Amino acid sequence: MNEEFRITLLGEFTIEYKDSVVSDQTNRSKKVWTMLEYLIVYRKRFITQDELIDLLWPESTSRDPINTLKVMMHRVRDALDELEFDNSRQMILYRNGAYGWNQEFKCVTDVDEFQRLIHESELETDDISRKISLLLQAESLYQGHFLEKKSSESWVIPIAAYYRSLYNRVVTELGRILFEHKKYEQLSVVCQKAIILEPYEEQFYIYLIKVLISTGYLEKAMDLYHHVTEVFMRELGVTPSDELLALYNDVVKTIKTPEMDLSVIKSKLDESKGEIGCVFCEYEFFKLVYHLEARNIGRTGDSSNLCLISVVDKNTVSIPPRRALNRAMDALKTTIQYNIRSGDVFARYSVNQYLVMLPSTNNETGNMVAQRLIKAFRKEFSGIQIVLKYSIQKITPMKDRMKQS
Template sequence: MSSEGLQIRMLGSFSLEQGGRVINDGDNRSRKVWLLLAYMIYCRNRTISQEELVNLLWGEEERSSNPLNALKTMFHRVRTMLNQLGESAGHDLIVRRGGNYSWNTDIPATVDVEQFDALCRTGGSEIDENKRLEQYRKALELYQGDFLSKLSSEPWVVPIAAYFHNLYTQVVQETLPLLEGLGKREEAVQLCRQALEVEPYEESFYRHLMRNLLDLGDQRGAVSIYEEMSELFFTNFGVMPSDDIRALYREAMRTVNDRAIPLGEVQEQLREPDPASGAMMCDYDFFRMLYQMEARFISRSGDAIHIGLISVHGEDGAELSKRSLDRVMENLRELIRISLRRGDVAAQCSVSQYILMLPQANYENSCMVCERITKAFFRQYPHSPARLRYCVQPLEPLK
């Protein structure tokens, strides 16, 4: 082989590079070929028995009548693929000794997972923040995705991928305050976006991203991030963002003009753009604020406002599958919007419920509204597996 070092990347896509020649797992070759190659590389500091490799590739159920011959054929394919890196590279890199196989560690090679791990450890032990940040930057640059992402379902890959995934998350969480402390907010924003591609459910990444966007004056970008996060968390877990993230959202929604403006311009800013017919559909956070405002109002006026709750469930109260529930909630949302008046307000308050605010409607009329929505749903979707139920209560005035 060439005297140039072999570069092996296993974080994200799996590839080997030698002297400008590259092979990677995007070549649409057999999954088992890449599985065998990955295992030989990751376990390259020890000899591996044929029995262990047969179990890796075929387990107990898939074994052929001649598993050792099948293993020999698989190694032939691996070596043929490695030969694309250089003449006889396959036989140089994979050695057979006494019926067992091993990776030739005499050939210099750098592996990104080992570099990443070493940089994280070095950075974590640095007392000087600038030196720590330097090591962490190098580590994060190496992390192009989870360990062997195309082999993520393999049992031996799962714990290793989890280790590096968690280590990456920890390093990002330690790096962001370092960048923010140096005023490097653009870099922090970029890191947050990259980290969310790897771990889209880490709430602290959204918090840092929104804070940095606000400090950069990008309120619209912060609002967009909040809306994306809210939909993701609500759809998958039925939860709303934490109080501190909602506080950032409210900060982003506040528009402060940098000059005195006339009342007409203020009204123009406040006016709803292109108002649609039917109810105002809003986030649950905004519904809560409107509820609290109305509770204050009726404590003085004595007007009647009722709240309706429409719940979705399956036959006999059973839960619907996520796919069915998502489709029902999407259809029900539009039906609620067009069935209510412009002065009514509605929001999704859980994965399977909508809350309605019906001003100037008494109890009987509010029940009629909910009944009308329920009947309209089944007329429009007669084969839906969903069942709807509703309840109505008066909005309680502020005490």
Template sequence: MEETRQANSTKLEIFTFGRFLVKRGDKALSEDANRSYKLWELFKYLVTNRGKCILPEVIFENLWPDKDYNDSKRALRTLVYRLRLLLDKDSTSNNNCIMFSHGGYIWRPDSEAWLDLDEIEDLYKKAQEVRDSNPTEAMKVYKEAITLYKGDFLPESSYSEWVIPTRNHFQHLYIKCVNELLELLEEQSLYSEIVDICESVFIVEPYEEDFHLYYMEALVKEKKVKQARSHYEYITAALYRELGVKPSPEMREIYRVMHSNGDNVEYDLTSIQESLGEKKEDQKAFICDADVFRYIYKLERRRLERSGQSVFLALLTIGNSDYGVPPKPVLKDATEKLLHVLQETLRKGDTITQWNDAQILLMLPGLTLEQGDSVLARIQKNFKKYYNLGEIVIRSKIEPVIPL
């Protein structure tokens, strides 16, 4: 691909992923894009809608809806003329890239220009054609395709509605290319290559969970369990912070695999997955280690600044009627029973941790103070209803979590 383009040094080359660039040979024609803003916006629009014949009125409506032109056809004809002069300068071909047909303008179907949009489509089709018969060749072609994708389609025009469908299409195509390449590499047990590929695609698509799963699984296969755990901590925190999503079942499974490959686990966000237990517990409140609770608490404080959603922190203290601490066997029994009541009483999304031998902390999102008081009263009622522990008393306090 690169050799062919270099051999045609006078061919117009158009790059649209990650940044917009039009060049012929070593000369970048789009360097003065700010000074020729209208020309290049028209160029981008025609390239995006290549294969379509577009009327002048439609072009103006999509590109400059706030402008009022008495003669839109004449104004557009002038822009196209200037654009042709700019594009065809130093060209050895007599074919203009833009032609007029049936009252509208169209990007010439037989244009000799090289376009990364068309190239990545062609490479994906080629890879699929040879995938079953020649996986080695398919992997090579997939790699060429994903190398072309440097980021979002026309990022400097991301707020233009006409860009969105094409941008989404190629983002999905890129994700398919990467996933299919990683699948082939996994079938060939090429784990070090999976690691290299993933580290490069994280720059472009940092929150695509499948890529991170392939990456961590490959690290485990390469006996780099510590690195896999570190990455797990990073990506689960990032997904929660940026997107507000908790680890999927697949993420929890890779955590268990990593945990089984070593004796030591630091108490951080990864411990959440270990505490979840059986799948049926997914529908109940989440019990976690105190360090994990502290970590989630910090994330919630940061999220409060953006979401505005109320979150309450509640403290339950197990004691005697005279405010003393019960004997250890009694305290342990009371704690286990209270945790059971909490899981049965609280909602999915609420978080529970045993803070110390005699105290339990709760994080209750999306409530008012009155609703929080009602929750605590219901906990007290359910505990007394199901368990008769004599002089054991549950004392509770609640207050809102304060944003950072």
């Protein structure tokens, strides 16, 4: 026999024979698919009945697990009958108390092809076009994580992690080569797919932002920067890397085209989005405002303060769970924006903290402002069960800092 079956394990699980396909999208028992997937993944050996029973019914106290397993195997063979293959009942063999894939039937899996293409791309050092082609073929095979529907099962987790690491390596290498050779359209497609599959891999966003900058879509690059920094702060509690910040600064420097007419420039500056209240800004911009305020109070002799407001749990010792934290941080942002003087600025400092600039305040008035914020929060959002903590510190004038150094 020389029969060949094409099998996908990355994303949707399918077995294809000629024009017929069986898939885990079909309405069958989850255990049917688990058993079939396990037999295929470990198709080079026979699997004992005990191993399959532990896989399918780890907590079971059945008095007759062997018979239960036989019933399940019958259902697996029923599923394989849908392939319209005359010898479907011979695809899985039974020998000496163990089940195994019939080695006379060749399996061509996407994971094997995926690894082969990556290996060939690593060996290719002379022909860059061929190297790109091999990497793109490997990338196209990765249509989802390994056995996506079984992602929480203990036997799947380490295998899925391995293939995810390979995929991330492929995309990173493609990003480097495609950007270097100015193949921006291909790189954009690769990165957009990668971001869907791996939404917390910053490097993929960096390459996509680079593409947008290089192709002149500066506003889109800025929007993507704001999106990724917000997502990473909310979901992971991390601030942008130095590389991402450098891209942001590049966009800020180049986003405005030369304009000789001052009246045109002024009209653009006068445009308003209709926002009221305190100004929320990026932390990088907040640092600039802070340094300007330090210079200003050094010149005028005025006093200003910095306020840090933190969201903690009811025990006041740790950060609340993510869902409660995100709700609280959104509510606190609204509270600050509408209870601080118009024109003042604030920024998100960490996953559970905001920094607020309090110009022309002393320690007493700074504390009054902070207490007013907490009172307003409690009045408006009384149902949110968290604790707000704050601290106030006087801003050191720039000239005094220079003397100290």
